[in-house]
Amino acid sequence: MWQRTDLDVLDVASDEAVDTHLAVRLHLFHLLQTASSHSMELDAGIPARGWHGEGYRGHIFWDELFICPLLNLHLPILARAPLLYRYRRLDEARWAARQAGFRGAMYPWQSGSDGREETDVMYFNPRSGNWIKDDAHLQRHVGAAVAYNVWQYYQATGDTEFLYSFGAELMFEIARFWASIAQWNETRGRYDICGVMGPDEFHDRYPDREAPGLENNAYTNVMAVWCIARALHLFELLPSCVKPCESSRRCSHIGDMSAPSFTCLSITTALSVSSRAMKRCRNSTGISIDANTQTSCASI
């Protein structure tokens, strides 16, 4: 395992190169302690501090986003494990989406055993000694990371068995969530995603507002558009035998928890909504991107 993951960082025989290589190897060591052949069948996710630290209480955040690029290329069988970990918690994410009034699957910012939201509602600041309200659960972008990891894994491995059996369902359900949380803003002629927190946890609400959450966080919006665009692309890629069934076009029970199998998923209605969103997007009027980034939809 060590040989398969080692990275030659710098091909220079200097002390600095040795130090850099040593640091990379230290990180690889921690990574392989957390994601290894010993854990891949244990229904264990990738916790923020690995399995050997008590920080973050072993909670699962979005950290497979950072290690999957390495695992995809060096040990793809280990990259598949955290994706299946998410797949087994898809029903819980569907439930969370429905409870919050959305369709599809809404993955929790922090979770543990059964995939329910476990983000703190209050946070203790050890420096000030104060308890402050914690709205980090509004980091809806975590689901986009799951979809991104599925796609990257498929790109690296060409594992169609995984894609057809698990990956596509994950990506469709996550895309449906984004399609339903995006609200059409008539005035601006664009879709908005409101009431979310980006990965920057120091900005969780506007100073002049009581309600938590931001509008059109750049990272969240870019990833939302990516998820929807990729899901539409994936829908075209799927062979007809694994596509959601035609009858699902007529289904009105979007987000139905009882949808038991892939072929009965009622994704088509949501995707047609997404298609509309994407057409607008192609007309440069789609989901809005933070004005500061000056990123246009067309470039996504």
Added chain:
Amino acid sequence: MRRSAKPRYKAFESKNLRVCGAAAIEPCSMLLQVETTQSQLRIAQAARLDVRLRGLDVAFDKRPVKESVRIGYDIVLDVTSGSSAEIEKIVVLYTSRDRAIADPKTAALTALARADGFDAILQIHERA
């Protein structure tokens, strides 16, 4: 075992394991079984002590030490200056989440009975 590394979490429950059984096993092995308090996963840990003087297996005096949450041995050895004494402890651990086992206790005891000594195990770990 306690989770107590993070001072910030000291208000939380730090005991996550409950001991289900601790037993000494002849000639010089031991078995400790615990269960996680919430998920009720069973964990079995078995260990074996091998004692050598100057590279030779020797007879030695031993006495099991059994406390409510702990099992082990007191070992009495005659050692002389300049000669080597090795006490080797081989530990195996199985949980009820492991695949292809009967149960954690059976798996741990079987693996311990089959386990080679430290040098052979080290070679396997180096190859992994």
